[in-house]
Amino acid sequence: MHIVFGGAFNGKRQYVREQLKDQHVDWTEGQLPDKKDAEAFIVIAGLEHWVRQQLEKGFSEQQLMEQVKSSLSQGQAQQTWVLTDLNRGIVPTERIEREMRDVLGRLYQFLFAEAKDITRIWYGIPQKIK
Amino acid sequence: MARGQLVFISGGVRSGKSAYAESVVRAAGGERKVYLASGQAHDEEMKERIERHRQDRQEDGWHTVEQAYQMDRVLENLQSNDLVLWDCVTTWLANELYEGWEKGSMCAEISGCMETKWSSLQETILDMLDTIDLLTVVSNEVLDDFVRDELYQSWLGRIHIWLVQQADQAIEMENGMAFRRK
Numbered sequence: 001m002h003i004v005f006g007g008a009f010n011g012k013r014q015y016v017r018e019q020l021k022d023q024h025v026d027w028t029e030g031q032l033p034d035k036k037d038a039e040a041f042i043v044i045a046g047l048e049h050w051v052r053q054q055l056e057k058g059f060s061e062q063q064l065m066e067q068v069k070s071s072l073s074q075g076q077a078q079q080t081w082v083l084t085d086l087n088r089g090i091v092p093t094e095r096i097e098r099e100m101r102d103v104l105g106r107l108y109q110f111l112f113a114e115a116k117d118i119t120r121i122w123y124g125i126p127q128k129i130k
Numbered sequence: 131m132a133r134g135q136l137v138f139i140s141g142g143v144r145s146g147k148s149a150y151a152e153s154v155v156r157a158a159g160g161e162r163k164v165y166l167a168s169g170q171a172h173d174e175e176m177k178e179r180i181e182r183h184r185q186d187r188q189e190d191g192w193h194t195v196e197q198a199y200q201m202d203r204v205l206e207n208l209q210s211n212d213l214v215l216w217d218c219v220t221t222w223l224a225n226e227l228y229e230g231w232e233k234g235s236m237c238a239e240i241s242g243c244m245e246t247k248w249s250s251l252q253e254t255i256l257d258m259l260d261t262i263d264l265l266t267v268v269s270n271e272v273l274d275d276f277v278r279d280e281l282y283q284s285w286l287g288r289i290h291i292w293l294v295q296q297a298d299q300a301i302e303m304e305n306g307m308a309f310r311r312k
Contacts, residue, residue: 007273009287089275097276122302123140123287123294125311
């Protein structure tokens, strides 16, 4: 599993598109992949939107973690997770955002531990950090 | 003649980016150090602060050019072999994107407005590099947080990506340490 990580609007998706340009890619935005296409490279992006939606629906952090683990166990070698860094700002005033930031931070820690490769993107420049 | 060098420096608040940028300019030697300032005074305190900074830099041998908008106008004030420090992209973008808000006709809400300004800035930077020896651009890291202003932040990301592509050196500052990314 490969993680592409960095701030918003830093060119993460562009980097992933270039890396996978000749591949059959199954790209998922703002949700976890539901179908298992064994041939495809799976890209999971916009996890923060999924986390927010799930929390708003009343799911617990534990349930989210279980779903992420379950997605990860499906064809791990072919997955790229595009993760947006939003944990370096000031504490949000809205409760849902504080909760989202905490949950997301812990999900990222889990995913970082599981990842084989991690590439950080800083304004289009890739840097291998794992 | 070879194109002037472009150095992009970005960092968080109090990361030491301005001091580092000044040291890059000093190390380049050269004939004239030009400080290109994009800040605007909105009240008396700001005016005094800007003036104080300008005097401090003057004592340190800097020539200050204030240019909050329309960066192309700066070209006529530059000389060949100048070493320029532009501080900073984030204030320039805010000035240009929100220009006209007090008249109810903000650039951000006018189709194509920011695109035109951006094309002009790109041209200006490339023209500048044909004249001067060094352009050091300072900017801020404000994209590692919740997206609060999508238009502003997406523009900033786009501008930073272009500057890094054009740059001979791109540096990320963290707590006074410079990490060379390009």
